[in-house]
Amino acid sequence: MGEIIIPQGYKSALNLHDTQVAIKTVKDYFQHELTHRLHLLRVTAPLFVQPETGLNDNLNGVEHPVSFELKDQGTKKTAEIVQSLAKWKRYALHKYGFSEGEGIYTDMNAIRQDEVTDNIHSVYVDQWDWEKIMSPEERNLDFLKSTVKDIYEALKNTEKHMADQYDYIETILPDEIFFITSQELEDRYPDLTPKEREYTITKEKGAVFIMQIGGVLASGERQDGRSPDYDDWSLNGDLIVYYPVLDIALELYRTVPYLYVFPAQSAHRRGTVLGMADGDTRGDGCDEYSASVRLVSNRRLL
Numbered sequence: 001m002g003e004i005i006i007p008q009g010y011k012s013a014l015n016l017h018d019t020q021v022a023i024k025t026v027k028d029y030f031q032h033e034l035t036h037r038l039h040l041l042r043v044t045a046p047l048f049v050q051p052e053t054g055l056n057d058n059l060n061g062v063e064h065p066v067s068f069e070l071k072d073q074g075t076k077k078t079a080e081i082v083q084s085l086a087k088w089k090r091y092a093l094h095k096y097g098f099s100e101g102e103g104i105y106t107d108m109n110a111i112r113q114d115e116v117t118d119n120i121h122s123v124y125v126d127q128w129d130w131e132k133i134m135s136p137e138e139r140n141l142d143f144l145k146s147t148v149k150d151i152y153e154a155l156k157n158t159e160k161h162m163a164d165q166y167d168y169i170e171t172i173l174p175d176e177i178f179f180i181t182s183q184e185l186e187d188r189y190p191d192l193t194p195k196e197r198e199y200t201i202t203k204e205k206g207a208v209f210i211m212q213i214g215g216v217l218a219s220g221e222r223q224d225g226r227s228p229d230y231d232d233w234s235l236n237g238d239l240i241v242y243y244p245v246l247d248i249a250l251e252l253y254r255t256v257p258y259l260y261v262f263p264a265q266s267a268h269r270r271g272t273v274l275g276m277a278d279g280d281t282r283g284d285g286c287d288e289y290s291a292s293v294r295l296v297s298n299r300r301l302l
Helices: 016-038 086-095 141-165 182-188 194-205
Strands: 040-042 067-072 075-081 103-111 124-134 178-181 207-211 237-243 248-261 287-295
Touching: 016 040, 016 103, 016 124, 016 141, 086 103, 086 124, 141 207, 141 237, 141 248, 178 182, 178 194, 182 194, 182 207, 194 207, 194 237, 194 248
Parallel strands: 040 103, 178 207
Antiparallel strands: 067 075, 103 124, 124 287, 207 237, 237 248, 248 287
């Protein structure tokens, strides 16, 4: 277990009842902002999946999902609690018949038994997950930054709304978010560790988006771990803000652009499937791109 820090003199401004009201207020407002800007439809997500489906997320490749037995007509089957919905969302985009420019979001619940717990990490996960279909031409750095800016505007508007609702809340997010790659960050602070660099730049700028995470840097280190089986380490990133209550760099979003291979177009799909010149790994003759971001909202000091 990690260290739980209670800042000296800290006291919650709300009792437990009003805290629940505030949580609902911020979640309701934020999801409205997010769906409006990104054109998303809310869907219900699974709590568990069967391992043979391949839909559970391996995270960094070392975490072990919680599993249990299902009794289905006398046959024992194993099910796993989801660790994230990264893979399931691609399946849902096809299954529900979404087209280019459309997407889904869900309020995901999960259990991560290997999580090191502290003020901002919990074995129990409650986070926003979203994903939408994009064209091959949109799979670039400019589109990534544009999407991050839309999300950041949703965050700022939510912060302002909560400050209007509760007089003890101040707006502290800067007007604009600062973009930097993990290598540029290392070049800027060569004598600091990856986590120290992350903290230093976030405290300096207030809100940053660190790009290209997962690969080996010039020093031989990695900025952070990433999934080995689906994350594009050249076109991803973390949205991080400075959180003064704990004096930390608080990760709010993790972006992961994927290349998906969907089966051939079926009658229920409203739009056309994007044909690709290469990358047809299933032999179906059609690929699609998707962009994903998850908001880590289980990590909060109330």
